[in-house]
Amino acid sequence: MTSSEGAAPSWVGDVHDGVDAWTRTAPAAQRSDRRTAPPPDPAAGGPEADPESVARKILLDALTGQARSRKELADRLARKLVPDEIATRLLDRFEEVGLVDDEAFARLWVSHRQPGKGLARRALAQELRRKGVDDETAREVLDEVDPADEEQAARTLVRKKLRSLSRVDDVKATRRLVGMLARKGYGSGMAYAVVRSELEAADREAPDEER
Numbered sequence: 259m260t261s262s263e264g265a266a267p268s269w270v271g272d273v274h275d276g277v278d279a280w281t282r283t284a285p286a287a288q289r290s291d292r293r294t295a296p297p298p299d300p301a302a303g304g305p306e307a308d309p310e311s312v313a314r315k316i317l318l319d320a321l322t323g324q325a326r327s328r329k330e331l332a333d334r335l336a337r338k339l340v341p342d343e344i345a346t347r348l349l350d351r352f353e354e355v356g357l358v359d360d361e362a363f364a365r366l367w368v369s370h371r372q373p374g375k376g377l378a379r380r381a382l383a384q385e386l387r388r389k390g391v392d393d394e395t396a397r398e399v400l401d402e403v404d405p406a407d408e409e410q411a412a413r414t415l416v417r418k419k420l421r422s423l424s425r426v427d428d429v430k431a432t433r434r435l436v437g438m439l440a441r442k443g444y445g446s447g448m449a450y451a452v453v454r455s456e457l458e459a460a461d462r463e464a465p466d467e468e469r
Contacts (some may be wrong), residue, residue: 313348314341317357325363327354329390364391364399372403376411379403381443409452412444416456428457431463 296336313335320326320334328349335345352358364386371377371385379400386396416435432453439449454464 269386279447309341310344310348313338313344316340317348317352319356325366327360327363327389327391328358331358331359334411360391361395361399363389364396365402368399368403372407373411375444376415378408378412378443378445378448380445381441384443408444409448411458412439412442412448412452415439415442420456420460428462429465431462432457 265396316335316338317331320331331352332345332349335348340374349358367386367389368382371382377385382403383393383396383400386399387393415438419435419438420431423434426434432450435453435456436446436449439448439452444452457464
């Protein structure tokens with residue numbers, strides 16, 4: 259190259275220098291086009307979901323691995339702002355095919371809570387009422403609870419609690435045990451009888467029942 263042709267640009271031979279030189283001299287509009295993101299596509303999100311399909315999925319998800327009462331499901335749909343008309347129609351349909359069944363739900367609830375937590379029928383009735391099970395259905399299910407099973411559950415609770423009351427005098431122990439059974443839904447007559455019996459079996463003495 260002759261001197262008349264002019265000196266070579268300073269960035270020749272270095273790719274990085276060449277890119278820098280081009281970007282410094284490129285028109286501002288051209289550089290802006292290279293950096294500006296394309297506008298969002300309105301159709302990219304797809305069509306809006308059908309409200310009934312959404313509500314159906316909410317119900318199926320809620321029922322996966324756990325039975326629920328109709329009221330619990332209705333409350334969940336309401337929290338998700340599902341219209342009442344759609345919620346009622348779907349819940350009716352789920353009842354028709356047996357996916358929603360308050361009697362079956364109540365029976366399953368009692369079968370777990372009565373032996374598992376030692377709850378008496380009175381406490382179970384209160385829980386079922388809070389779950390939205392009507393009183394007639396709850397009564398039919400609770401009538402199936404064997405009184406002998408209920409008493410045995412009370413005895414199991416007392417024996418377990420007694421182990422932590424070894425340093426408590428018999429009067430205080432009796433009050434605490436009877437109070438515990440009362441909170442579990444047992445009537446005072448059964449509670450005191452069970453506590454007295456279990457104290458005697460542990461060579462302890464319950465005081466006379468207070469009137």
